[in-house]
Amino acid sequence: MSIPLTVEDFIGTELIYTYDNGWEYELYVKNRDTIDYRIFSGMVGGRWVKDQKVFLDMLLPGVFKLSWSEPTGTDVSLCFMLAEKRTHGTIFFPKWVHDFPAITVCYQNDYIPLMEESRLKYDTYPKFDVSEFSTITFMKNCGANNEKVVAQAPYDGMADDIRSGKLTFN
Ligand code: FER
Numbered sequence: 001m002s003i004p005l006t007v008e009d010f011i012g013t014e015l016i017y018t019y020d021n022g023w024e025y026e027l028y029v030k031n032r033d034t035i036d037y038r039i040f041s042g043m044v045g046g047r048w049v050k051d052q053k054v055f056l057d058m059l060l061p062g063v064f065k066l067s068w069s070e071p072t073g074t075d076v077s078l079c080f081m082l083a084e085k086r087t088h089g090t091i092f093f094p095k096w097v098h099d100f101p102a103i104t105v106c107y108q109n110d111y112i113p114l115m116e117e118s119r120l121k122y123d124t125y126p127k128f129d130v131s132e133f134s135t136i137t138f139m140k141n142c143g144a145n146n147e148k149v150v151a152q153a154p155y156d157g158m159a160d161d162i163r164s165g166k167l168t169f170n
Pocket of ligand 1: 089
C-alpha cells in the first residue's frame, strides 16, 4: 500500500509492530479519535481492547502521534514514522499493572469496573515506564469503523496469520 500521509489516509490503518524489547502489538486506527488493539506478546500479552479514545495528530506528513490514558491508569504515547516502518512508544504503567499484569490480560471492554477498582485498590507509584522503538511488520487500510479488524482474542501465530493473508478483515 502507499504510505498514509494525512490523518484522513491514516484512519482505517491496521498495523502490527514489534518493539525492540520483543513485545508485539497490533493497532487499528478505527476513526479520528478511536483505536482498537491487540497485544500478542510482552508484559501484558493476551490483552485486547476496543474503542479506546485517543488524541491523534499528524506531526509531519506520514508521521503520527497517538496518546491516551487507559481505564487501568496506564498512559501511552506512540509515534508512527510510516515511511521508515518504525514507531516509538512511551508507556507509563501504574505499579499495580507491573505487579499483577494478569489482571489486565483480558478483553478489557468486559472488565472496565475491575480495571477501575484495581487502579484504586493497588499501588500507582512508582510507575513502570517503558520507552522503546518498534519495527512495523504489517500495514493495511481496512476502512474506518470496521468492527471485524479487532474482533477476537489474540492467539499464538495470529500475527503470522494476518501477515500471510490467512486472516483478513475486509
Ligand atoms: C502500544 C503500547 C502499549 C499499544 C498499546 C499499549 C496498541 C497499551 C498497553 C496496556 O494497555 O497495557 O503500542 O498499542
